[in-house]
Amino acid sequence: MSVAAISNPLASSWRRIPGAWRQPVTIAGLVIAAFWLVIALAAPLIAPADPLAQGAALYQAPSAAHLMGTDELGRDVFSRVLWGARISIPLAMLLVALAFTIGGTLGGLAGYLGGWVDELVMRAADFVFAVPTILLAMAVVAALGPGLFHAVLAVVLVSWPGHARVVRGLVRTTMQSEYVAVGRLLGSPTHRALVVDVLPNVAGPVIVLAALEIGNAILLLSALSFLGLGARPPTAEWGSMVSTGAQHFEAWWIGVFPGIAIVSVVLAFNLLGDSLRDAFDPKAIIKARGA
Amino acid sequence: MKPLLSVRDLRVWLDTARGPLSIVDGINFDIASGQVFGLAGESGSGKTITALALLGLLPAGARAAGSAMLDGRDLLTMRAAQRRRTRGREIAMVFQDPTSSLHPMLTIERQLTEHLRYQLGMSREEAYERAVHLLTDVRIPNPRAALRGYPHQFSGGMRQRIQIAIGLACEPRLLVADEPTTALDVTVQAGILRLLHRLCEEKDLAVMLITHDLGVLSALADTVTVMYAGRVVESGSTAQVMGGSRHPYTRALIDSLPHPEASDGALVPIAGDPAGPESRPSGCAFHPRCRYMEPSCAAAVPSLVRMDDGREMACPLDPLVVSRVR
């Protein structure tokens, strides 16, 4: 029998999600995120032009023919922005998945096993936290050589401690909580306790963190590309497009639109993560119960 | 003699998605200067909300109607700024839990003097001296040192005394005390009650004593008004209500709680739970739990009837029946 039958406050918060969805802000976030996911998938179908095609006139301001103008090589900015979603969004998701796997496992082990494992993992995490994020990422990429793959690795390296810390905290709290102790008393074997009792508690906040981290990942990836350490030309990546825009200030559309794209995607995921966090907030749950 | 506070048809309701939810359903009472007016009832009876309505401190979404005349002015229809000026100055309130009601990060001096300076325009030195005086009045030892301290450095009983001092600072006419001793140790309670009694006499202060503790009421209150589910069910002098009540609810209450006037040793709890605002029964709100209930009780809300001895009661049943069945 699962100890979760005895009150497990976080597991029941799954049922509270509907309430949070009703807020207009959350819906907006969901809609925008979905919108961008669709674009990422469908870009080849809906983009008016090939992002790499250099046919059109250079430096055209936004017009009916080119909704976001053309850049310094005559490419259609609008198409490049759409195609940029195919790079940033999937990579960010992959990145967060990786960081979570590595960080979550390490953090979970640290929390569960304690002792020197815990010390080691936490020291490593502290080190990463201490260094300004950009610098660390830059140093890694500078050492490995530029390129999107290395940039992704760098961001994973910078991100895993965040996941590790959260998972470790959750594991420790859950393990110390009374109902797990009761479960042990009742004789549930350890690994069963882990899966059935620890995981539901851990899953909620982790999903929240993942949503927020996708946004951060996109920001960091585009920053690296902006510095020339990520995507190389002629790839249509939002960060490197902004960098190009910086070199051609007059043609403001080259740099401004990709940035707007970044803001809207990251904002959408942040809104989602934020609303999910409200739904999983233990205090809100207690209030709803006691009322 | 003209009463200090005269409340007529006070109603408080909550605006909910499902329509207005009545919390206080039209109550009347008078409080005279120098009198200790006891308001009794279980939790959920609406007694705290009544007090909050008088002070204009109702929680968001709650509305009040009716009249509450203090010295010829209606508290409920005053403009917000005026209302705010009466708080602390003419009516003050002391809350149930002195630990959470005092600000943890401000000195006692600040908490005692800030409204003295704002409401009465005192200077820092004047307010300080008055604060010392107030702390002495409530019997806090070493007042000057106490003023420099913070709430967490004092015991529960001392904190309650400090709260009372804060309430009395601007010399209000009426002090509302919401469960002043409930959060305190039994040993400390007596001290607080003695304090309130003394202050009441010395300063001709009217006290509205809200509590479910009948022992406190019999010790301190001059008159008692019993509330249930937002309505007054009985009111009269303490002796009448506590000593010889003929209202089923009051009797049940007296029989269920330990207090000096209990007739015999065994306590008889009242069956069922107190009716909250959402689940108020029709007719007499107490009828589902009343041992003398008759079908007519569910039909109409019993009105408050004045008896020969000046007491008022809201129960249609023949009082002789009630006293006989016991």
Next chain:
Amino acid sequence: MAFVLTHLVPGDPAVANLGDRASSDPVAVKLYREHFGLDKPLPVQYVVYLGNLLHGDLGESEQSRRPVLTDLAEYIPATAELAITSIVLACLLGLTLGVIAALNRNNVIDQIIRVVSLGGMSTPQFWLALVALYLFFYKLSWVPGSGRLDAAVLPPPHLTGLFTIDSLAAGQYDVFVNAVQHLILPACVLAAFNMGLFTRFTRSAVLEVLENDYVRTARAKGLPERTVVFRHILRAASPPILTVVGLAFGNVMTGTVLIENIFSWPGIGQYSYRSATALDLPAIVGVMLFVAIVYILVNMVVDILYGVVDPRIRVA
């Protein structure tokens, strides 16, 4: 620790620093490595480094050929000025928005503020900097585009290294105005993210405080709402907000790397960017040490402030 990590980074610093041509000459590389002690075994290098450190010697920057310590000392004031200004801006704006949001919980104003605060945290700083430059410098010419002062303006006599304060202290009001003009745009851009952070934390802290009885007591005394908010509510909400100050410094450290570059602001951010791309080891390590010290200092100050604000935390 910092030392070990930078040495783990693959890529020969000699190669990176000498440039392509020189590094193809083995003799030059060898001389370089000897000069910087890179040919000695790693543990020896570490010990030597620690020894130097205790003497205040952080090694020489390979880029500037000067002691790292000198480099740092020169660039720190610029970053300090930028960082402090931006945090103050973020804090003021964030506190205001946070309080307003909390007092208007769940209605339209709250939602708008929520979007704005999350928006600040969702905007890439490098892009915001460029947009701001484009609008306010390029198109509107309201502010100058780079550096801390116009080329023709001389810096004020050195007191703290912060041009704004120094110029005021020396009575040079025109210099002060010029310095502020240069400071304001990068400070605002840097403040965007932290503004969002402050707003969110303030909002949740104030919401928690509002549930407490002492707020009701304050109102029961008839105090004006203004006093209740500032003296009672904000004071009680400060501990979590102080925590944000600590976080904000961390964000600023990261942000300055890009922002100082874009605005040609001669500070630690720009220095660390150059060092990182050039794999200038002593400089990188120096910067990391500096950042670590800043964290420690800031956390210490925040801890002290916790005690000042909340008497329950003070040690007897």
